[in-house]
Amino acid sequence: MLRVKAICLARCVHLAASWGKLADKYLSKRTKKSRTSLLNYRTSRNNNSKIMERKELPGILVSEIGGPFGVLESHVEFLKMHFNLITMKEFQKSKEELREKIKSVFVFEGRPLVDRELLESLPDLRVIGNSGVGVNHLDLKLISSFGVKITNTPHAVSDSTADIGMALMLASARRLVEGCDIAMSPQTKHFCVDWLGVEVTRATLGIIGMGNIGYKVAKRAKAFDMNILYHNRNRRKEEEQVVGATYCKTIEELLQRSDFVMLVVNLTSETHKLIGKKELGLMKPTAILINICRGAVVDQDALAEALQNGIIKAAALDVTDPEPLPRDHQLLQLKNVIITPHIGTATVQALRMMTEEAVENILAVLNDRPIPSEVYPN
Numbered sequence: 322m323l324r325v326k327a328i329c330l331a332r333c334v335h336l337a338a339s340w341g342k343l344a345d346k347y348l349s350k351r352t353k354k355s356r357t358s359l360l361n362y363r364t365s366r367n368n369n370s371k372i373m374e375r376k377e378l379p380g381i382l383v384s385e386i387g388g389p390f391g392v393l394e395s396h397v398e399f400l401k402m403h404f405n406l407i408t409m410k411e412f413q414k415s416k417e418e419l420r421e422k423i424k425s426v427f428v429f430e431g432r433p434l435v436d437r438e439l440l441e442s443l444p445d446l447r448v449i450g451n452s453g454v455g456v457n458h459l460d461l462k463l464i465s466s467f468g469v470k471i472t473n474t475p476h477a478v479s480d481s482t483a484d485i486g487m488a489l490m491l492a493s494a495r496r497l498v499e500g501c502d503i504a505m506s507p508q509t510k511h512f513c514v515d516w517l518g519v520e521v522t523r524a525t526l527g528i529i530g531m532g533n534i535g536y537k538v539a540k541r542a543k544a545f546d547m548n549i550l551y552h553n554r555n556r557r558k559e560e561e562q563v564v565g566a567t568y569c570k571t572i573e574e575l576l577q578r579s580d581f582v583m584l585v586v587n588l589t590s591e592t593h594k595l596i597g598k599k600e601l602g603l604m605k606p607t608a609i610l611i612n613i614c615r616g617a618v619v620d621q622d623a624l625a626e627a628l629q630n631g632i633i634k635a636a637a638l639d640v641t642d643p644e645p646l647p648r649d650h651q652l653l654q655l656k657n658v659i660i661t662p663h664i665g666t667a668t669v670q671a672l673r674m675m676t677e678e679a680v681e682n683i684l685a686v687l688n689d690r691p692i693p694s695e696v697y698p699n
């Protein structure tokens with residue numbers, strides 16, 4: 322009997338051990354797979370580093386290291402694994418020595434400025450890698466006329482920007498900033514608010530621009546049981562079905578039917594002041610406008626007027642034109658506006674992925690591989 326018990330116990334232990342091993346194997350496989358981060362690049366570069374000297378790496382021009390418009394310090398090591406990193410300051414100092422080394426420019430927050438002068442001083446330049454999706458700060462035609470490719474990072478930015486869209490919609494609907502002011506004010510003795518918010522649940526959200534970000538907004542809105550309308554140059558039937566969205570052929574129809582209107586388009590000559598007096602006039606007086614793309618998509622004077630006159634109820638903006646607005650701008654005086662400082666991609670994860678996506682694009686151009694995200698002039 323004792324022997325049987327011992328055998329049973331041994332079997333159980335063996336079984337548990339093999340499950341453990343299996344689980345370990347499975348988990349490490351999953352962890353490795355989900356880690357599509359700097360680490361992957363690091364590993365592959367480390368293997369190559371034995372055969373590749375730093376001086377052989379292609380030169381990449383960056384604005385500066387650190388500072389609000391510079392490459393994040395934590396990304397420098399990663400960039401240096403693939404490139405010979407040259408800052409604008411270094412380039413200005415030794416132009417003649419460096420000009421032929423620079424094959425790419427890494428543009429972050431619109432810096433460095435890529436103008437004719439810069440393009441003319443870089444004879445071997447092959448690609449402008451924009452870190453971010455919006456390329457309105459780049460003269461696409463001019464850059465292309467130099468035979469230089471342009472790339473952007475539409476995938477890296479989509480989740481964080483969609484999150485900001487949802488955050489602004491919720492904050493505006495529930496008057497979060499006003500509530501926060503009351504709760505935190507030293508003057509507050511009792512919590513007594515004389516206003517009510519509105520719910521986003523089951524309300525109608527109209528999304529103008531169903532690209533990567535617009536689609537991620539729709540996915541999130543679906544979880545709020547929202548009735549989703551969208552307008553886009555091209556109808557996206559597959560995505561429509563996934564999120565249960567309804568296509569509006571015209572912006573006018575979308576504006577008339579929506580409780581919340583979210584702007585998620587690229588800024589181009591066609592979308593400049595897309596939302597003006599006429600469009601605001603079509604919206605419901607209870608509607609809220611949310612802008613997470615570019616400030617110039619909205620006629621801000623018309624918006625301020627509409628907000629003052631009750632044409633629409635409120636606005637929540639992560640972007641303005643210019644940024645920041647002049648301190649005496651009328652939009653800053655209004656209670657029914659919330660403005661955040663263009664923080665759609667301001668997360669550790671998004672910035673890391675933007676750098677990775679930009680590097681992937683640049684390396685594809687430099688190695689004559691298919692380019693994941695190329696931008697073409699209109």
Ligand SMILES: O=C(O)[C@H](O)CO
Nearest residue numbers: 453454455478665666
């Ligand atoms: O364009 C983008 O991706 C964001 O606005 C960050 O610049």
